[in-house]
Amino acid sequence: MRHITGRTVIAVIVGLAGVWTLWPIYWMLSTALKTQQESTTVTPTLWPHVLTGANFSELFSPAIPFWTYFGNSMLTSVLAAVVAVLVSTLAGYGFSRGGFRLSGASSLAVLATQMLPLVVLIGPLYLLLLRAHLLNTYLGLIIGYTTFAIPFGSWMMKGFFDAIPREIEESARVDGYNRLGVLFRVVVPLSVPGLLTTGVFVFMNTWNNLLYPLTLVSTNSRQTLPPGLLQSFSGTFKTDWGGMMAASLITSLPLIIAFFLVQRSMVRGLTAGALAGT
Amino acid sequence: MTAPALVILAVVIGYPIVDAVIVSFSNYSLLYPAHSFVGASNYHVLVHDPLFWESLRNTLIFTGASVALGMAAGLVLALALERLTGRWRFIRAVLLTPWAVPVIVVAFLFEFMFTNPGGITNALLEDLHIIHSPVPWLTSPGWAMVSVITANVWTQAPFFLLIFTAALAGVPDTVIEAARIDRAGTWSMITHIKLPYLRTAATVGAVLMIIQNFNNFPLIYAMTGGGPANATSTLVVYVYELAFTTFKLGYASAIGVIWLVILLVIVSVFVRLLRSRLS
Numbered sequence: 001m002r003h004i005t006g007r008t009v010i011a012v013i014v015g016l017a018g019v020w021t022l023w024p025i026y027w028m029l030s031t032a033l034k035t036q037q038e039s040t041t042v043t044p045t046l047w048p049h050v051l052t053g054a055n056f057s058e059l060f061s062p063a064i065p066f067w068t069y070f071g072n073s074m075l076t077s078v079l080a081a082v083v084a085v086l087v088s089t090l091a092g093y094g095f096s097r098g099g100f101r102l103s104g105a106s107s108l109a110v111l112a113t114q115m116l117p118l119v120v121l122i123g124p125l126y127l128l129l130l131r132a133h134l135l136n137t138y139l140g141l142i143i144g145y146t147t148f149a150i151p152f153g154s155w156m157m158k159g160f161f162d163a164i165p166r167e168i169e170e171s172a173r174v175d176g177y178n179r180l181g182v183l184f185r186v187v188v189p190l191s192v193p194g195l196l197t198t199g200v201f202v203f204m205n206t207w208n209n210l211l212y213p214l215t216l217v218s219t220n221s222r223q224t225l226p227p228g229l230l231q232s233f234s235g236t237f238k239t240d241w242g243g244m245m246a247a248s249l250i251t252s253l254p255l256i257i258a259f260f261l262v263q264r265s266m267v268r269g270l271t272a273g274a275l276a277g278t
Numbered sequence: 279m280t281a282p283a284l285v286i287l288a289v290v291i292g293y294p295i296v297d298a299v300i301v302s303f304s305n306y307s308l309l310y311p312a313h314s315f316v317g318a319s320n321y322h323v324l325v326h327d328p329l330f331w332e333s334l335r336n337t338l339i340f341t342g343a344s345v346a347l348g349m350a351a352g353l354v355l356a357l358a359l360e361r362l363t364g365r366w367r368f369i370r371a372v373l374l375t376p377w378a379v380p381v382i383v384v385a386f387l388f389e390f391m392f393t394n395p396g397g398i399t400n401a402l403l404e405d406l407h408i409i410h411s412p413v414p415w416l417t418s419p420g421w422a423m424v425s426v427i428t429a430n431v432w433t434q435a436p437f438f439l440l441i442f443t444a445a446l447a448g449v450p451d452t453v454i455e456a457a458r459i460d461r462a463g464t465w466s467m468i469t470h471i472k473l474p475y476l477r478t479a480a481t482v483g484a485v486l487m488i489i490q491n492f493n494n495f496p497l498i499y500a501m502t503g504g505g506p507a508n509a510t511s512t513l514v515v516y517v518y519e520l521a522f523t524t525f526k527l528g529y530a531s532a533i534g535v536i537w538l539v540i541l542l543v544i545v546s547v548f549v550r551l552l553r554s555r556l557s
Contacts, residue, residue, distance in 0.1 A: 006464060013358045014369060017351075021373050024387050024432065027398060031390070044398045118493040119517045120534030123527045124297035126308070208381045210496035211514075215522055226382040230500055233386070241390050248383040259378035260371070267444040 032056070032245040039242040055246035066247055068221060069228035074254070076138055076224060077206040080145035081199045084153045088198055089191075091150065092157025093183055097166075118148060122215055129216060136219050144212040149202040156201065156269040160194030161187065163268075197262045197269040207255055225251050295538075302531035309525045320532035330533060332508055333516040334540075339423060340498075340512055341491040344430040345484055351431065352438020352483075353476070357468060359439075360446055370443065377436035385500035388429035392416050419509030422502050426510050430497055438483055445479035446472065485548050492541055513537050 031039050032055050034048040059066040125144055126135070134140030164187060172186045188195070210226040217223055223231075229251065233244045259266070302320055306313045324330050359370050376384075391399050392415035400412040415425045449472055457471045495514045498504060504511030504519070511519075513533065521530035 010358045013354060017355055017358075017373055018369070020432070021376055021436075024391065025375065025379075027391060028383075028387050040396065042395050044396065044401050119495065119514045119521075120295070120298045120531065120538060122518075123301060123521050123531055123534070124293070126521075127297075127527075204378070208496060210382060210499060211518065215518075226380070226496055226500075229382060229386070244386050244390065248380075248386050252379050252383050255380050256375065256378045259374075263371070263374065263440075267440050 028245045028248055031241055032249050034242055036240070036242055039245075040239055055242040056250075058243050059247055059250070064232045064243070064247070065220065065228070066232070066250075069223055069225045070250070072138075072222060072228075073207060073224040073226075076141050076145065077203050079138075080142045080149060080206045081202040083142065084146050084149035084202045085157075085195055085199045087146070087150050088153030088157045089183075089188065089195065091154035092159075093161050093187065095154060095158040096161035097169075118211065121147060122211060126215055136217055136222060138222065141213060141216055141222075141224075144216055145202075145206045145209065149205060153198050153202055156198045157191075157194060159269060160191050160197075164190050193262070193265045194269065197265040200258045200262045201266070201269060203258055204255055298531045298534050301528055302535050304528045306528040306531070307525045308521070308527055313528070316528070320529045321536075323529065324532055324536065329508060329511070329516060333511050333513045336423070336508075336510060337492060337512040337514075340427060340430070340494070340510070341488055343427045344434060344491050345487045347427070347431045348434040348487065349438045349480065349484065351435040352440075352442050353480075355435070355439045356442035356446055357472070359443070370439070374436045374440060376433045377440070379433060381433065381494075381496040382500055384429050384433045385497050388425065388432070389416065389501050392425045416502060417506055419506055422506055422510050426498055426501055429501060430491070430494070433497075434487060434491075437487065441479045441483045442476055445476045449475045481548055481551065485545055488544060488548075489541065492537070 030046075030048055033051050033053075034045070035050050035052050035054065038045055038049060058064070122144075125147065129135050129140045129143070132140075134143065168190070169182050169186055172182045177185060208226070209224075210230070213224040214227040217227070220228075220231075229244075229247055233240060233247070303315055303317060304313050305316045305320075355373060359373075362369060379387075391397055394400055394412050394414055394417065397415065399415065400409070403409045404412070413421055415421050453471060454467075457467055462471065492512075493514055494512070495518065498510055498512055498515055499518070502510045504515040517530045517533050517537075520526050520533070
């Protein structure tokens with residue numbers, strides 16, 4: 001009897017969580033498939049009475065340069081992820097093997113100083129890019145992204161490297177590899193899930209970043225999705241909920257796919273650095 | 279090998295922080311390149327700036343409520359889903375999805391659901407007779423904060439589910455077996471055996487999310503723009519407005535520096551807690 005009540009409680013909790021989780025996603029999908037007229041009625045319909053793809057084809061119209069934003073987001077996010085992973089690999093390996101005591105609570109403190117300053121960074125970064133004539137360029141934006149991605153990336157990579165036994169490296173050194181040789185021929189091949197996870201994490205963060213492109217880019221043709229969408233669906237298009245939801249749906253796909261690719265190692269990446277020493 | 283790493287970190291993090299501190303003692307404006315040092319006057323202005331205090335209060339409410347609610351939901355779900363096996367494991371994956379939805383999309387989606395008139399939230403609540411007249415979700419100061427926190431918890435609770443699930447998997451089977459032999463009930467099993475193993479994960483998760491929510495610009499800026507009447511204006515939104523709408527970079531940096539100090543205090547309290555529990 002007790003067993004049955006326990007199961008019922010769990011079923012109720014999971015059911016409620018499922019509705020809470022899926023309802024907004026269902027609403028996005030169903031609105032994207034409604035006609036303009038149906039999605040703006042005062043009493044919303046629970047499902048599309050007339051199915052239409054018009055909201056998606058609107059994204060190809062010149063009114064909203066959706067695919068330009070999408071391309072810019074993809075280009076800058078992927079490049080920022082690649083650069084950040086390269087640098088973080090070197091830095092994370094240094095932290096892991098360099099004899100630093102960065103375990104447990106002290107590594108949390110490092111994390112804190114690393115993740116604080118996004119909006120504090122933006123002022124100095126703006127001036128730096130202004131002086132270097134890199135405002136309004138992909139390169140400037142990628143530099144901006146990497147400033148916040150590298151510290152956290154290094155922290156994640158350190159956690160992954162800590163899990164690789166040193167004995168493996170020692171035998172490689174006996175075979176005559178130097179430090180960098182050991183890193184790239186022995187350690188990196190063993191850390192592919194870690195590299196991927198860090199890369200996806202950086203990609204997710206840059207794909208979400210509104211502040212940097214909003215401040216560092218003012219040319220519409222170089223703009224990324226978050227500020228671009230914000231601009232497109234304010235003012236005259238403010239009540240184009242169908243178009244907004246169609247754009248939202250496509251904007252979500254790369255992140256959801258990337259996340260589920262590395263979902264398992266994501267937890268380790270986010271917590272390994274802090275949990276390792278404890 | 280460590281030296282280049284330290285140099286890189288010093289450049290990407292150290293330089294902007296030092297620069298921000300220096301700029302905070304000047305009247306730097308993005309409009310006029312010429313600037314002079316004004317001592318601590320930015321900090322004097324800040325103490326008497328009602329908008330600064332309101333933004334700080336909003337930041338603490340937004341962050342505190344989001345982290346507490348997200349953590350509670352994540353914990354309950356992690357415990358409820360713990361024994362899912364085989365084909366039922368997809369449920370956990372489904373419940374994790376909101377974390378991978380872009381923040382700008384979360385903002386659009388909840389703005390649309392909370393819009394009035396025409397929003398689905400009011401329509402459903404009225405149909406279910408939970409409310410009798412439409413709630414002004416985004417246009418009244420109190421409800422606007424509730425709305426942004428709701429959207430935030432939706433997308434962040436899965437993060438806590440993720441780390442608590444991992445931590446629960448780390449509870450040794452022998453400990454669970456021993457408790458079972460002692461005939462521990464479900465409730466005492468959770469409170470006496472499992473929760474102590476989740477402390478570290480809870481601390482790490484809370485620290486990460488506190489930092490992230492202090493920095494949470496896209497959700498609030500896209501959903502309410504800090505309004506109505508600054509009711510949802512957090513520090514990050516206020517600093518952005520100062521630096522890039524009124525171009526007062528010196529003053530914005532001063533707030534940034536104070537904010538950095540506040541966060542450091544909060545995080546070090548958490549680290550202290552973690553340390554004292556471990557020893």
